[in-house]
Amino acid sequence: MKHFDYIIAGGGCSGRSLAVRMLSYLKTSNKQVLLVDKVSKKENDKTWCFWEKHPDVFEPAVYRKWNHLSFFSPAVNEQLNICPYQYKMIRAADFYAHTEQQLSENNQVSIIQGNVEKIYTEKEQAFVVIDGETFSTDYVFSSIPQIQEKRPDRYQYLLQHFEGWTIETKLPVFDPDRAILMDFNTVQQGGTSFIYVLPLSANLALVEYTVFSENELPAERYTAALKQYIREQLNCQDYCIKEQEKGVIPMSDHPLKQQENRIIYLGTAGGFTKGSTGYTFRFIQKHTAAIVEQLLKSGNPHISAISPKRFDTYDATLLHLLSSRRLSGEEIFSTMFKKNNPVQILKFLDNETTLMEEIQIFRTLQKKAFALALLNRSLKLIKTS
Ligand SMILES: Cc1cc2nc3c(=O)[nH]c(=O)nc-3n(C[C@H](O)[C@H](O)[C@H](O)COP(=O)(O)OP(=O)(O)OC[C@H]3O[C@@H](n4cnc5c(N)ncnc54)[C@H](O)[C@@H]3O)c2cc1C
Known part of the structure; x- marks a missing residue:
């Protein structure tokens, strides 16, 4: 049976982000990595937008960036000065080509096209079945969607x-x-x-x-x-x-497993899509950077959460409000952008504000509706626990 030190199952945004970030770690070790995806990843299948303060490893793939944003609604017309952030756009085709080039230059990384049929762990090893062939590995990083039974009685x-x-x-x-x-x-x-x-x-x-x-x-x-x-x-x-x-x-606020023995879930499959906005790109970058930092420190890829737990509650509350339609997204976001510094809002949506900064933001929002949504959501959790 063929063995790789690490197998990255799924070579989309998170799989490739991890693989590229691991290149610095591979310089310090003789580990071998396999990256597998069922498709060849050449098409421009999406466009990622995100904001950041400093250029990160994928800056060469950035297609456009803007220093100014606008927010409009029938009642609000806001020009947003987002400095020190820049709003950036990466086209998937550029991202795949850029990462392909970086990875193919490294002889410790193998890229194959294949369908991952099964991932499992036994004792101190993990196994990945690709097109009928089983590979063993120390750790699997998977961004392949996890099959999860929905619990509408409990989650949104x-x-x-x-x-x-x-x-x-x-x-x-x-x-x-x-x-x-x-x-x-x-x-x-x-x-x-x-x-x-x-x-x-x-x-x-x-x-x-x-x-x-x-x-x-x-x-x-x-x-x-x-x-x-x-x-x-x-x-x-x-x-x-x-x-x-x-x-x-x-x-959704349905929690997803982020790790399970020797399987570590990445990207949307690992719950790194922000429940209330859908933004994922920056969370993938933070998560994969944290994994590599941990590998460099200890050789072990297990990390603790990248965002404080309270942000899950905020996301679930906002999601509850949006799904109950007690307040429209238009009312919520208009108030948020009209009454706050846009830099603080971007920091908040990145899960990077302090509790004091969050309290400042909450004071400007529709307190009664948010409190009711928080209460309803908590009752739902208590009733179904
Ligand atoms: C059209 C679109 C636009 C988006 N725009 C933004 C945005 O602007 N900003 C933002 O922050 N987020 C955005 N997102 C959300 C998120 O950033 C993306 O979905 C992102 O690609 C998630 O990365 P991922 O690695 O989790 O999933 P993917 O990039 O989808 O990677 C998963 C990979 O697994 C492969 N795979 C699946 N099953 C198997 C299998 N059985 N065997 C082998 N390979 C398999 C797939 O082919 C895929 O390449 C967008 C999402 C979509 C769909």
Whole structure:
């Protein structure tokens, strides 16, 4: 049976982030790593946006970045100065090509295409079955979705679903220096919905319609919302669609196993998608960086949580509020951005604020609705425990 010191099962965002970060560790050891994915990962299957203060290891793959953001709703028109943060965009195709190049230059990393059929542990070893062949390893890092039975009596399950068009306009329509983080001037049916706009030039931008709700919409509803926004808010009639993306991100407070003996879960599979916003990229980076730091320190990849536990409660409360529809996402985010410094909000959404800073933010929000959501959520947990 073939043995690797580490097997990374799933070579998407988190698998590749870990593999690239491990290169510094591999310099100090003679360990062998296998990275396996069922697809070849060449297509531009998504676009990642995130904010950060300092350039990180994937800076060379950043396609565009903005120092200024806007937030709009029918009642709010905020220009957000986010310095020292920058809002960044990475196209998946660039990320896959960049990571492929870095990894293929290292002879301690093998990349294969194959379907992971099973991952299991026995005594002090882990095993991965790939296309019928079993490999042994010291540790498996898996970003392959975990199958989990839903518990709607106890937890909330929403979907963040979206469709985005990269459009080229005849006339200059966009401000290339300013991205629109959220614009609630859009169809608000069937859940919280907003548009974001990532301008690539004065004539080119990714315009994405995003909805938080229990179910996806029929295809024509995304099309109608995008067409309406482009026509009415961007005042643009003459454009062509250069690229399209569609996607679904789970938003839930159902906890996922982050590690199990010699299996360590990464990315969305490990619960690193923020339950209340769907942002995942930065959490993946923090998690994989922490694993490698631990490997360098002790040779052991087990780490403790990357965010304080109280952020799970905040996310669950916000999710509860969104799913109960007692307050709309528009009301919540409008208040948040109108009454707070945007830098503090970004820090809060990154799970990096102090308790005192969080109290400052909570004082500006709809206290009664949040308190009720917290109470309802706690009662749900008590009743089903
Ligand atoms: C369209 C889209 C846009 C997104 N945009 C953002 C964003 O802007 N900002 C943000 O923070 N987050 C965003 N996310 C959320 C999150 O960052 C991404 O989903 C991210 O790719 C999650 O990384 P991951 O490694 O967990 O999963 P993935 O990147 O999906 O990687 C999992 C890998 O496992 C492989 N795999 C699955 N099953 C098997 C198997 N049986 N055998 C072998 N391989 C297998 C898959 O092929 C895949 O490559 C977005 C998600 C989507 C879907």
